[in-house]
Amino acid sequence: MTVNINFLGAKMKHRFVLSALTLTMIFSFNFALAAMTPEEEVAVVKKSISDQDLHWEAGLNPVMTNYTPEERQKLCGLKLPPNWQEIWEAHLPKNFVPKAAADLPAQFSWEDSGKVTSVKDQGGCGSCWIFCATGALEGMYKIYRQMDLDLSEQQMLSCVSQGWGCDGGWMDDVYQHQRSFGQILEGNMPYQANDEVPCTESLYQPAASIIGWSAIPNNETSLKTAVMKGPVGVAFTVFGDFFAYMHGCYSNYTYSQDINHAVVIVGWDDNMCEGRGAWRVKNSWGPYWGDHGFFWIEYGTCNFGTAAALLDINAVKIAGNRDLPDGDMCHDYNYQMTASGGTPPYQWSILVSQLPTGLTMNSDGLIQGRPQEAKFTAFAVKAVDASVPPLSFFRYFQMRINDTRNGDANCDNAYNILDINYIIKYLYKNGAEPPSIQGGDADCSYDCNILDVSYLIDFLYRDGPTPCEY
CATH class of the missing domain: 1.10.1330.10 (Dockerin domain)
Incomplete structure (x- = not known):
């Protein structure tokens, strides 16, 4: 008997005919596969990759060697409630407009710019949904507040009553707690991968919080537009071969509605997967799994992008295009910087490099003067709000002065x-x-x-x- 899997779409040009036995062995890890050694399991996955001419590599990693097949399944603790779609759709923003595909870069990475916190390890607990929401919040604070926080996943495991602890939950349970109470530091409640640890969050001051979250439609342009604002938490389907991932562009074209794992998108590359493109993703299985804890996954596979959410934190955000209006040496230059969020008024300053000769920026954010030199200049602008303690944000801009x-x-x-x-x-x-x-x-x-x-x-x-x- 054979199973014919036909993949449609501009970027899905594969048709595979797989035996039911192969599907069962590779993706279900049935009783026969459970009896194999990790080395034998990896060999089966490698053969499947070779047979299908896929573009990723499998190997022995801590997930394969430290957990049985049954224990690995517990790592995928995402449990979407029956009404998750209704809850998610209630968060669709009215003012979200995705960029046109032509206006999006072919590559983007918060990881490369140093705005992603370290990879964590959820251990043998089904708490991926907590690590997803926590990683997204840490990323937003690193981007918009320049704070490298290590937040407590154990707090959410012990204190979020809506979830089922190590037996699973979903990100909205954590988002609600991040908004209503906030999230404390890892040192206050260190992670123990144990949902029976007492909740002691009331003894500590929250270090981070959100003011809400926005649902992001599961299509490339919407997800990319959101990722350019910050890391995006998403859900997808993990198949048995994924546990052995080492590096490369992961793909699995098996049909499944079992969405069971939560991770954080930190970037993308349209050139991966032989031009079909892939997401760059932060996982929660430790830094020795996969590509230093990260992985690439082909666009449009494994239900990737389900229940996508972009967090909103109280932060100062500098508005405007990166390219400021051109100036010239014959006319006075005037440009007013603007910001939103936090507590106005804002105090402005130049943080990195300097403005073109002849121009100054006052504390109100007005760039003015008569340019005295024709050149192209890049510089960083910092805005600090009036709250106590103050919130700040900096952003790079560039300007051309023409002769x-x-x-x-x-x-x-x-x-x-x-x-x-x-x-x-x-x-x-x-x-x-x-x-x-x-x-x-x-x-x-x-x-x-x-x-x-x-x-x-x-x-x-x-x-x-x-x-x-x-």
């Missing part, structure tokens, strides 16, 4: 007798210096002198060559 045209001494975007008069007054009558270097240099000699006057006269009245360009 004027050679020979346009008075910056009126035209060549005429006024440019000649301007240079003569500057050279011989103590007049103002041309606002830009290029404006007084019609012949590209990198100097302003009588030859520039002669050059302009020839151009305007004797059919001479146009002023040069650097």
Whole structure:
């Protein structure tokens, strides 16, 4: 007997015909497979990968060697309640507009920018839903508050009454507690992978909290748009071969409605999986599983992206495009920085590098002045709110200052007798210096002198060559 699995869609161009026996052995880990050694199990998975020409590698890792097949299944403790869809849809934001695919980068990673906290290990407890929500909150604090927190998963395991402890739960149970009480530090209630540890959260001050969360539709553009704002908690289906993952682009095209594990998306790469693309994901099975605790998974497989959520924390967020409006050396520059969140008013400052010469930014966030040098500049801006203790956020921006045209001494975007008069007054009558270097240099000699006057006269009245360009 065979099982014919047909995959449709632009990025799903595989059709596999697998025997029912192979499916049972690889993905179900039945009684026969349970009797195998970890080495034998990995060999079965490796053969399947080779037979299907997949693009990931399996091997012995702590999950394979430290747990039996039955114990591994307990690691997947996500339990979506019957009404989870209704709860999730109630959090769909009205103002969420996904970016167009063409406006999204081919690659993005919070991991590469150092905004992801360390990989944790949930142990033999089915608490992935807690580690997912906690990892997402830690990431948001690292991005928007520059705080590298280690929050207590044990608090949620012991104190969240809606869940079933090590027997499972789902992220909304944790989100509710993060909003109503907050989350304390790991040192206050260290993780013990034991749901019988007494709840002592009331003895400690919460270190982090959320003001809500937004449901993110399960499609590429929506998920990518959300991930660019922060790590996104999601659910998906774990099959038996996934436990042996080491590195590469994981994929499994078996149909299943059993959504059983929760993780955190921290990035993506459209070039993975031979151009079909993959998500970069933080797991909770320790740093020695997979790719240092992370994995890649192909877009659109394993129900990945189910119940996606983006947390919202009380933080200062600087608005505007990264590319500030261009300036030039002929005109005054004015641009007002804006922010939201926290408690206004905000105090502004330049944190990294500096503004182009001639420009300043006051404490109200107004960038102003007359640029004095044509160049491209990148810098970081910091905003601090008025709350106690204050919230702060910094963000990188970039700006291009353009020079004027050679020979346009008075910056009126035209060549005429006024440019000649301007240079003569500057050279011989103590007049103002041309606002830009290029404006007084019609012949590209990198100097302003009588030859520039002669050059302009020839151009305007004797059919001479146009002023040069650097």
